[in-house]
Amino acid sequence: MAKRELYKLSGHWDHYRDGMFILGDPDDEEKECFALRPMTCPFQYQVFLNRARSYRELPMRLGETSTLFRNEDSGEMHGLIRVRQFTISEGHLILRPEQLEEEFKGCLELAKYCLDTVGMLDKCTFRFSQWDPANPKNKYEGTKEQWEEAQATMGRILDNLGVDYKIGIDEAAFYGPKLDIQYKNVYGKEDTLVTIQIDMLLAAIYGMEYVDADGQKKTPYIIHRTSLGCYERTLAYLIEEYAGALPTWMSPEQVRFLPVTDRAADYCADLAAKLTAQGFRAEVDYRNEKIGRKIRDAQIEKVPFMLVVGDRDMENGTVSPRHRADGDLGAMTFDAFAALLKEIVDTKAKK
């Protein structure tokens, strides 16, 4: 959080006041007033501002996993998709103007890599979010010339990168245009999953400068970006994409041992411990329930691998894994199973 004064400088006080949680009386200038941060930018900029900077230090890429607070309407709340407190993996890149295109490309590649790895990239659409030239004072800082330059630059970058985008008027941030990577929920409602924003305005407001090769003080450009989005919303879409059956590599519980009788309990405990030591997430269902019940529960809870362990497995020193989608994999040695599991997890297979 920070004092009201920071948000007055950043522009949030003018453009975003209703969206912030304010601590204290916002209109009493005599007393201190704070607000929980809705965005990280001004805080990261203090890192840059901590010392005099030279052009050699740019691009300065500042990353952070930050928790943000936004006072959304209670009617707007929806599960994990729209919340009042969220944690986001994000960053700000402080750049010389000529580095803009290269760094933007890097940010886009990072975002695509993340989204592709979790299996969401295919359903993403891209929106080039621009300001509304008919309503400049509506919510936007900066002059018409600055906006036109920023948007022309961004349009060129997007076209050079071959991004298939649609244009969204009046969707830009108050300080610059952005590329929003959009996603739809199961009901078809679209929201922003990842965003990459070009900012040619705010650095001047904060007094951010660097000394260029010619000894002159210059104002940098900034890219605001997230890589995977915020945990809450991204997780929501992942749950919907996979109907709750998250791929093994990200599943909270990867393997569940189901001892048929108590006799197998120690054997299962032993094997589960071995898997845990290897870095997997394994549990044992020790409950005094029929095996049919244990199997059904593991299925309902969408555990990727189920290992039913009876007397025969113990005698032969084997396991009989069953995958929630692929079914019975047959009896195999524990080592063979561990190797199979390692391959699926290491390759981030979508199963």
Place this chain on the structure above:
Amino acid sequence: MINVTLKGGVVKEFEAGTTAMEIAKSLGMGLYKAACVCRIDGAVQDLRTPLTADCALEILTAEDPEGLRALRHTASHVLAQAVKRLYPQTKLAIGPAIDSGFYYDFDTDVAFTPDVLDAIEAEMKKIVKEALPLERHELEPADAIAYMEEKGEIYKVELIREHADKGEKISFFKQGEFDELCAGPHVPDTSRVKAFKLTSATGAYWRGDSSKKMLQRIYGTAFPKKEALEAHLAALEEAKKRDHNRVGRELEYFTTVDIIGQGLPILLP
């Protein structure tokens, strides 16, 4: 006589004052039955509009987004009419068409439980069977306000007051005993709303303002044909199975707790 340019550039002569509906009929019963609204010189209007000068006319069915929107908008009027018939004390707020259907907001003490929604749906089906024509009429703002005040419709009065100083007349659409403040356009009569379903009921603040009264909103959807409605409802059921808000909670990926508050989920290990 006026010259009306139809789809494909075909120009036909009609008597001045012919309605778009009559023209649609002359072009074919199939088109007439499927017609929802029309476009006269680019502006979407309802089919009862008389054509008084040379113009370009396009008949829009539910295949066209404007036609579908009008169908759903009429469905919301049918909903409001049904609610007023069953619960006359109810005050009406706003009921538009939306992306996938329509909704209507009501100020009432009646709880819209599934049973009540079933009763409202049944009444809506009656209204559809009555095939009530939707007829547009206009009033001067002062008369419109008096009209709505007389009926006790305080939200409609508020809406009219906002438009009163624009110097325009206020339009209404009458269907049987029900007269609704509305700019339109609408389908010709209630029999067109053949395939509809009320899907849920939630709370909604008047004007989205949490300092104002909490109204009750009924959501529904409507399609030109039964098959499309059924396909849509089936897809909705499928979607519910994947809804993270349900699945995520069931699988204990997250939870929300009343005492912590709305919009503040707890991620579980």
